[in-house]
Amino acid sequence: MFAGLPELGISNGEDLKETLTNCTEPLKAIDQFQMENGILLPTLQSALPFLDLHGTPRLEFHQSVFDELREKLMERVATIAEGKDEDRYIKLEELLEKSFPLVKMPSIQPIVMQVLKHLPKVPEKKLKQVMADKELYKVCSVEVKRQIWQDNQALFGDEVSPLLKQYIVEKEAALFSSDLSILHNFFSPSPKTRRQGEVVLKLTQMIGKNVKLYDMVLQFLRTLFLRTRNVHYCTLRAELLMSLHDLDVSEICSVDPCHKFSWCLDACIREKFVDAKRARELQGFLDGVKKGQEQVLGDLSMILCDPFACNTLVLSTVRNLQELLSQDALPRDSPDLLLLLRMLSLGQGAWDMIDSQVFKEPRMDLEVVTRFLPAVMSIVVDDYTFTVEQKLPSEEKTSLTYPTTLPETFSRYIQENRVACEIGLYYVLHIAKQRNKNALQRLLPALVDTYNDMAFGDIFLHLLTGHLTLLSDEFGSEEFCTAVFDNFLLTSFSSKENVHRHCLRLLNHLQQKVLASYMETVMKTLEPPKQVFYRKLTEFQNYEMHYLNAWPKRCVFNLDLNRKSVSEPRTLSGRLFQSLGAKCEKALPPLVDFAILGTIKSPAFCDLRERDGL
Structure with a gap:
């Protein structure tokens, strides 16, 4: 407690103890000690x-x-x-x-x-x-810690690592949220709102104005992205730079060659569209990469690999295609469209570029422009033609039927080309947003086989399930249920756990709309093998029993004094069964599966535990 006082020539408790031990007159010794100190x-x-x-x-x-x-x-x-x-x-x-x-x-x-x-x-x-x-x-x-960290990368890594893990967990939790909505989805928060997140604010504070620490964080993000291929690290890279921009940390922003590019792209993400003026600015930054500075392409590709940037670029591409169609123009005649494809290609190639350390823009497949995009436009024309045909008076209608097959070019390119696949997936979201049931039934089977299984990625499935809520009434039709589940989602649920979970999210939201007979079939299909079911159920029950002693046994009072009071079930699963009752018996299995299959910590169950004082 008194360490260091002797070094400064100040007496401490030990000195007083020694004085009192050796003195003959303690009171005088105490007075003397007080006078001196x-x-x-x-x-x-x-x-x-x-x-x-x-x-x-x-x-x-x-x-x-x-x-x-x-x-x-x-x-x-x-x-x-x-x-x-x-x-x-x-x-x-x-x-x-x-x-x-x-x-x-x-x-x-x-x-x-x-x-x-x-x-x-x-x-x-x-x-x-x-x-x-x-x-x-x-x-x-x-x-003070900044000065320690800048010369001790391992210690800084220990401080940063939990924050990076927390960031990824938060992003994945958002993708598996039980709330399905087209208005409030993964991409709904504005860039500025996202930058107010706990992890981004903490990292920004830890970095301060220290360029060396900023470079360390970027290196951590590159390494983790390379190791995991998780695109959320790309999001954090962009958010971190723009958070420092918001704080006007010129010491870092002025030396990051990606700053102005990210600033312009951030404005596009906020508007969810790349207009002509900003397109020219972005092109100027890409064209301005000088010889000998090609390494900056690695960081630019990471920023463009950010799902929020990719979302904006593909939405702009789909919108651009619609404008070209209305003008009877071809994709190759649009400089803005070509730039969007260039940036998409650079972003999609981020991992390969960082892995190979060959910092060169990937060559864009010209056939994507000359063959794939015209094929997409032909599908749009089919939709327009059929829609107009349906609006004609009965005497003017022809025997036109809605096409069920797709152009061979479309199917081939979404299997072989990353950029084409991304555009194809977003076109599916576009038609779902328009509530175009016919086009959706036509396109979904083609998504079973896509480049690197992109159609079964969490981001696309999160968006698709949200968009399908617009067509909730159509799930009363066996034909539509077959198109969504049998022809697409259920083709890979057994090999991909994430698809299983997204199916359950959708069923949980649409359980009252899905055809009853089909609902029962889907639930049986999604039911895990018995050994898996019992293992998960045991884990779930053990999780509950951990809190059981803190949960007082309560009774439900009954007005019939001749009957014994009924004890309330002591576990979450037991109370869930009791509260839902027989009316929800058919809808219960997907809910229980949803709870058991890795979502014990979901907001709904957390709220239930909190309500009951756990």
């Missing part, structure tokens, strides 16, 4: 007896004086640091030398930490002492 103010000595008369202990008086002086000193340190004196940091360093020996004294520690906080460069010896002591490291300010 008390407040050296002559006028104070005559005033102290008045405190004795009022019954105020000397300890209480000295403690109050000490607290006041400490606050004044800390304010003075801040004032010196914020001043303009050329020697202000010299003064702080001198104060640090005098106070640092007392850094482990709880009462003095805040002063030492205040001095450390305001020194732009803490002496290396002091930093090593702080880093070596876990307690000191824990209480020191982030300004």
Whole structure:
């Protein structure tokens, strides 16, 4: 408690103990100790007896004086640091030398930490002492930690790693949210709202204005992206840069070559559209990459690989195709469309570029422009033609039927080309948004075989299930259910757990709309094997039993005094069965499966536990 006082020539408790042990007159020794170590103010000595008369202990008086002086000193340190004196940091360093020996004294520690906080460069010896002591490291300010981290990448990685894991968990939780809506989906939050997330704010604070730490975080993100192929790391890379932009951290923004490109793209993401003016700006940045600076393409590709950027680019592409169709123009005649495809290609090739370390824009397949996009436009024309035909008077109608097959070029390119596949998937979302049942039934079977199984990725399935809520009434038709489930979703549910979970999300939302006979069939299909079911059920029950002792047994009061009161089930699953009752018997299996198959920590169940005081 009194460590460091002897180094400053100040007596401590051990000195007093030794004095009292060796003295013959303890009272005189105590008076002498107080005189030597008390407040050296002559006028104070005559005033102290008045405190004795009022019954105020000397300890209480000295403690109050000490607290006041400490606050004044800390304010003075801040004032010196914020001043303009050329020697202000010299003064702080001198104060640090005098106070640092007392850094482990709880009462003095805040002063030492205040001095450390305001020194732009803490002496290396002091930093090593702080880093070596876990307690000191824990209480020191982030300004001091930055100086430690910049020369200790492993320690910084230990601090950052939990935040990066938390970020990925939050993104995946959003994709598997039980709330299905076209208005409130994964891409609904604005860029500025996303940048207010806990992880982004913490990382921004940890980096401050330190370029070296910023580079470390970017290297962590590149490494994790390379190791996992998880595109959410690309999102964090873009969000981090724009968060620093919001705070006007010019020290970092001015040296990041991607800053202006990200700033322009961020505005496009906010509008969910790339207009002609911003398209020219983005093209200028890409064309401006000079020879010898090609490495910047790696970071640009990561920024374009961000799902939010990709979403904006593909939505703009679909909109551009519609405009070309209305103008009777071809895709190859649109510079804006070609730029969108160029950026999509660069973003889709991010992992390959970083993995190979060959920083060169991937060559775009011209046949995507000359063959695939015209095939997409022909599908759009089929829709328009059929729609117009249906609106004609009966005497003018022909025997035109809606086509059931797709152009061979369309099917081939969504299997072989990443960019084409992305555009094809978003076109499916576009027709679902238009509630175009016929086109959806025509296209969904083609998505069973796509490039790298992109159609069964979490982002697309999250969006598709949300868009399908617009067609909820159509699920009363066996034909439509067959198209959605048998011809698409159920083709891979057994090999892909995420598809299973998205199916359950959809059924949970549409259970009242799906054809009853079909619902029963789908539930049996989705039912896991018995050994898996019992293993998951056991895990779920063990999870509940962990809280069981904290859950008092309650009774449901009954007005019939001749009957015994009924004990309420003590587990979540038991109360779920009781509360739903027989009416929901048919709809219950998918809900229970949904709870058991990895979603025990879902918001719905968390709310249930919180309500019951767990």
